[in-house]
Amino acid sequence: MLLSRSANQQMKDATDGKDATADLQARVEKMVHRAFWDEALEALDSPDASVQIDRLHRLHLDLHEAIKPLLPSGHRALLALSAPFPPSMSPLHSAMDLLRDVLSALKERCAPVRDEELDRIQAQLDGVSAYHATDTQQHTLAAQTDIDALKATIAVSEHMKSDLNQTVLGIMSEEQIRAIVTEQARIRERELILSTMSKETVKEAWESWMGDALLTSHAADLPTWVTRLLDAIGANVPISANITKYLLSPSSGLDSESVSQSPPSPPNNLPPPFFFCAPALFHLQNHLQALVIVASLRSLVRVPQPSATASDFTHRLWTLLQAEIEPNHSDASAGDTKIINLADEVLRARKQAGDPAQDSEEHVRAAVERTLRAEDPVFVLLHKRVVEWLARALCAPPPRPPVAPETMRTGKRSFEGGQSVAHEVTASSGLPPPPKGFEDAVIAAGLLDAVRMLQTQCVQWVRSVWGDVVDA
Numbered sequence: 001m002l003l004s005r006s007a008n009q010q011m012k013d014a015t016d017g018k019d020a021t022a023d024l025q026a027r028v029e030k031m032v033h034r035a036f037w038d039e040a041l042e043a044l045d046s047p048d049a050s051v052q053i054d055r056l057h058r059l060h061l062d063l064h065e066a067i068k069p070l071l072p073s074g075h076r077a078l079l080a081l082s083a084p085f086p087p088s089m090s091p092l093h094s095a096m097d098l099l100r101d102v103l104s105a106l107k108e109r110c111a112p113v114r115d116e117e118l119d120r121i122q123a124q125l126d127g128v129s130a131y132h133a134t135d136t137q138q139h140t141l142a143a144q145t146d147i148d149a150l151k152a153t154i155a156v157s158e159h160m161k162s163d164l165n166q167t168v169l170g171i172m173s174e175e176q177i178r179a180i181v182t183e184q185a186r187i188r189e190r191e192l193i194l195s196t197m198s199k200e201t202v203k204e205a206w207e208s209w210m211g212d213a214l215l216t217s218h219a220a221d222l223p224t225w226v227t228r229l230l231d232a233i234g235a236n237v238p239i240s241a242n243i244t245k246y247l248l249s250p251s252s253g254l255d256s257e258s259v260s261q262s263p264p265s266p267p268n269n270l271p272p273p274f275f276f277c278a279p280a281l282f283h284l285q286n287h288l289q290a291l292v293i294v295a296s297l298r299s300l301v302r303v304p305q306p307s308a309t310a311s312d313f314t315h316r317l318w319t320l321l322q323a324e325i326e327p328n329h330s331d332a333s334a335g336d337t338k339i340i341n342l343a344d345e346v347l348r349a350r351k352q353a354g355d356p357a358q359d360s361e362e363h364v365r366a367a368v369e370r371t372l373r374a375e376d377p378v379f380v381l382l383h384k385r386v387v388e389w390l391a392r393a394l395c396a397p398p399p400r401p402p403v404a405p406e407t408m409r410t411g412k413r414s415f416e417g418g419q420s421v422a423h424e425v426t427a428s429s430g431l432p433p434p435p436k437g438f439e440d441a442v443i444a445a446g447l448l449d450a451v452r453m454l455q456t457q458c459v460q461w462v463r464s465v466w467g468d469v470v471d472a
Contacts, residue, residue, distance in 0.1 A: 037147060037151065040055055040059060040147055041143055041144060041147050043055035044056065044092065044143035044146055044147065045139065045140050045143040047136075047139075049088070049089070049091055052091040052092065053085045053087075053088070053091050054085075056085050056091055056092075056095050056146075057084065057085040059150055060081045060082075060085070060095075060098070061081065061082065062154070063081055063102065063150060063153060063154060063157075064078060064081035064082050066153075066154045066157045066158070067081075067102065067105075067106065067153075067157045069161055069164075070106065070109060070157060070160055070161065070164070071105060071106075071109070075105060076101070076105075077101050077102045077105040080098055080101065081098070081102070092139070092142040092143060092146055093128075093130070093142070095146050096125045096128065096142075096145070096146060096149070099121075099125060099146075099149050099150070099153065100122065100125060102153060103118050103121055103122055103153065106118060106153075106156065106157065106160065109160070110156075110160050110163070111160070111163045113163075114156060114159060114160060114163070117152070117156050117159070118156060120152070121149050121152045121153060121156070124145055124148060124149055124152075125145065125149055127145070128141065128142050128145050186464055186465045189276050189465055190465055190466070193243075193272050193273075193275060196243070196247055197243070197246050197247060197272065199469075201246050201272075202246075202271070202272050202273065202466075202469055203469055205246050205271040205272055206225075206271045206272075206273065206469050206470065208271070209228065209270065209271040210224065210225060210228055212228075221395045222391060222394060222395060223470075223471070225470050226394060226459060227391070229274075229281075229458070229459075230387055230390060230391055232268055232270065232281075233281060233284060233285055233288070233387065233390075233454075234288075234383065234384075234387040235268050236374040237267045237268040238266075238268065238282060238285065239268055239270060239278060239281045239282045239285055240266045240268065240269050240270065240278060240282075241269065241270040241271075241272070241274050241275045241278035242265050242266055242269055243272050243275055244265070245265045245269075246271075246272055273462050273465070273466040273469060273470060274458070274462060277457055277458045277461060277462065280453065280457040280458060281454075281458055283325065283453075284450060284453050284454060284458075286324075286325035287325060287446065287449070287450055287453070288383075288386055288387070288390075288450055289383070290318070290321035290322065290324070290325050290446075291386060291438065291443055291446045291447065291450070292379060292382045292383045292386055293317075293321060293342075293371075293372060293379075294314060294317045294318055294321065294440075294442075294443055294446075295382050295386075295437045295438050295440075295443060296371045296372070296376070296378050296379050296382055297317055297342060297345075297346055297368065297371060298310075298313070298314060298317075298437075298440065299371075299378060299437070300346050300350075300364070300367055300368065300371065301313060301346060301349045301350050301353060302350075302353060310440065311440070311441065311442065313345065313348075313349040313352075314440045314442045314443065315442050316345050317342065317345055318442050318443070318446065320338060320341055320342060320345070321338075321342075324338050339368065339369055339372065340365075342368055342372070343364065343365040343368040343369070346364060346368055347361060347364055347365075350364070382437050382438075385435040385436065385437065385438070386435060386438065386447070388435070389432065389434065389435040389438070389447065390447075390450065390451065390454065392432045393431045393432060393447075393451045394451070394454070394455065394459070396430050396431050396432060397430060431447075431448065431451060434447055
């Protein structure tokens with residue numbers, strides 16, 4: 001019935017694949033970390049002091065990066081960690097002395113809850129006594145203690161940075177926090193994409209997608225890429241953002257045979273800048289189709305507009321369809337059930353309205369099923385209207401600030417007002433009037449949600465993250 005019916009299994013498989021990938025990534029990271037520290041321990045356990053010094057210097061640089069946000073620039077501990085390791089007859093003991101200085105500096109700035117952790121590391125270091133250079137057992141113990149203390153100090157520094165962030169966030173306003181989180185999300189999203197492919201690949205993918213634009217133009221005032229996006233949203237094929245083909249592009253460094261054998265991209269595939277907002281766009285597709293379905297089914301019922309019966313009918317239809325298009329909805333058999341329920345609602349509304357037509361129940365149910373098909377002429381017409389209206393809405397100027405009425409009236413706004421309320425819903429937001437067939441207030445509110453969804457979750461977001469690509 002909806003796009004979700006054809007894509008439910010695809011979404012489920014994608015989710016399972018992501019879970020498996022995340023689990024594999026976690027295991028690989030754990031193995032890499034273990035190998036890193038095992039190699040470091042082997043170097044510190046070497047009888048050659050030069051090998052120990054070289055590895056200790058690199059470990060101290062890692063520790064320097066970990067604690068740098070916690071100490072003022074130029075602090076003696078930071079300077080000591082970044083400086084070349086001094087010559088020493090006992091590098092491990094020299095490293096322990098430096099760690100004690102670091103722990104002392106951190107303790108001056110940590111929250112009281114971290115004192116116990118720092119004291120525990122200090123006790124580990126104090127438990128290693130001086131030993132003769134030929135005592136391999138004590139040397140191995142000292143190397144292990146150095147490694148354990150370094151790991152623990154880095155872990156405590158991460159906890160301290162978290163404490164610091166919580167303290168800073170606690171004194172910030174909600175608007176400031178939202179701005180910081182949003183900016184970090186933008187940076188992180190761009191970094192994740194560019195960590196898997198080059199910027200040139202992103203640009204090539206974007207230009208290729210733009211080259212597939214239809215000849216029709218939804219609105220002359222819209223950027224070309226937004227018009228192209230509306231074409232994708234208006235298609236009867238689920239939107240996807242499979243970036244596999246771009247990971248296997250010739251510029252990725254793989255051989256041509258691997259590239260040629262890569263699986264084809266799904267139809268209506270979006271380029272990498274839409275990767276993270278593709279689920280929202282898929283939901284928007286279903287949202288718009290649900291609005292079209294409601295408008296189509298209203299044409300099967302002759303109910304005076306506006307009226308309480310018409311409003312109730314529209315509201316009941318919209319409630320059924322909203323449950324169907326919820327992102328977490330996964331009932332594969334729900335499609336046929338929904339068709340039956342929608343037909344029941346049409347029959348109920350026709351009966352309440354006293355429809356003079358004497359169509360049989362079988363005829364009405366067949367009409368409902370026919371109306372829900374994407375190739376049905378009524379469906380096609382209404383779908384075209386709603387996409388064109390969406391384009392006009394994106395071109396609309398921002399609404400003027402609301403003016404308080406001279407007289408306050410409780411309950412003034414209601415969905416029972418029919419078309420007049422529908423126009424009020426869109427006009428108050430600075431949007432054009434609803435298109436023909438979508439005048440009901442419930443549908444108008446759904447149109448308003450669609451515009452907000454597209455503007456905030458996609459158009460504005462993609463421009464803010466990938467402005468150098470989309471507006472180039």
